[in-house]
Amino acid sequence: MKFGQVDDLDLVDFSLPTLDKITKTNLSSLRKDNNLKFYFGAPGWSDVKYKGIVYPKNTPAKKFLNEYANQFNSIEVNSTRYGTPKKHIIDRWVNSVGDDFKFSMKIPQVVTHRKDINDYTAKIKTEEFISAVDQLGDKSGINFAVMAKYFKSSQFKELESFINFWPIDAPLAIEFRNPSWFEDSVREEWQELFYNKNIIPVITDTPGRRDVLHFNLTNKHLFIRYVGDFNHPSDLTRIELWTEKISELVNLGIENIWFYVHQPGEKRERILFFYNELIPNINKLLNTKIPLLNNYSYM
Template sequence: MDFGKLKDISHIDFSLPTESSENKRVLAQKYDKTLEVYVGCPIWATKEWVGKIYPSNAQSKDYLKYYAEQFNSIELNTTHYRVPDKETIEKWKEDVTEGFKFSPKFPQPISHEKKLQGVGLMVKEFCDAIAGLKEHLGVSFLQLPPFFEFKDLHILESFLNSFPKEIPLSIEFRHASWFKNDAFEKTAQILEKHHISTVITDVAGRRDVLHQRITTDTLLIRFVGNTLHPTDYTRIDTWVEQLKNWFEQGLKTLYFFVHEPDNVLAPDLSVYFIQKLNNVCKLQLKIPQIKQKDIQIKLF
């Protein structure tokens, strides 16, 4: 992910901002669900993982199958560029394990080219396609382009008014105007009304997008590390404490996707996150097995 990427992070304050006072109200609602936590990476087609988290003789056609043996979710970025056909959807379902979830990213023509306007047929095509994932469909996410501003809120609201309620949706905001004054709170109230979740992005160069506002019992976090810099681990530590607090308040579903500059090291940080989460939150999430570590991980 190039968004918010910095070469020099020595001056960055990586602390989490104060969470919204509205979170307690949102999470206090009675949700008849058990806690579900999904952790993954933004890609599975990484040849550098052969011999690391994939078998040494793994072929590219089997990468997803091996990925799903290690992780229980994927940030599905390929759908941003092409809507998958039925054959592709069926192949993906065959390759993954029980309980695995895909979180498909909305196609670029809908979000960036058309800016959510006049996209009814495209939305139907996309939603029909990902609905084919059935029990493997996690929360989809709509990444608003960097030129989609708060003044366009009425466009977003119109889009949500006609969005199919059966498709789980979360939204990532990028333009700085969403995070000024009370703009995001006004937006969050609309998301609550439509039962739409927020995406929280934690990246060095855009600390404003780290908004800490929850609008449903589901949350998607995109965590962008810096090549296993020591701050990657301290940031994860802070997130785990925050998540423990939110779980106790009533957060029921978490999607946590780990990005690294070239994503080769994403499994390493994912292992640290899962082990820390298991320890602090008393969970029993499966820990990916790394056969060869590029950098020694210090756990606690």
């Protein structure tokens, strides 16, 4: 993900924002089930650079998803931005992973990047996407919409209509990119809408757009899209910052954590080293026993 990438990471303040009163109130109202889940993964499984590091070196392309699912328990499916997969594709995905694996699919751009996100075509394409989500069954994770950078807060009513059309039994997360959505008064308005409609706000931690890094949370889900670079020491600092923040949020009522890491295109295999630093922190924090990822460069 190139969104928010910068040339000099040394100039970025990577501190995480504090929680506001509204978020604390929202989280305090949640029923505590004490059923903590940590879902983690990458934005795709088809990168050939994974061979010999994330996957065994002789893995054929048709087995990439199988090997991916042996390492991670979830995936952010970015490829669906180009269109909803056909039924036979979904069937292949479902049969390639274990029972507890989750697919978080991106809503196609033909919906999110339209001039009118509620016109006839948008609704037809949304229904097609929801049918694919239903086909995933228990392996469906969090569906997410990345709104176009030109989708402004002045289009709040359009956002509300889009949410009202979405089925209430299908999880939905929304990411804003236009700065107008992060003005204080506007932020409170959509946070209230999301809370009332059980919508999950996407938290995007990317170096060059610190405004989209927020904690206007609304329910038990914490959905994080993290843009890093494990070749730079800042990733180690950020891992510690996120561990502290996740601890705070779990104590307030967050129970489902979705953490998807984006590394630079030429270094995507570095995701293995990122997670092998983060996972021990998560295991200690959540009392889980997530195994470290296999590093096939040593095998």
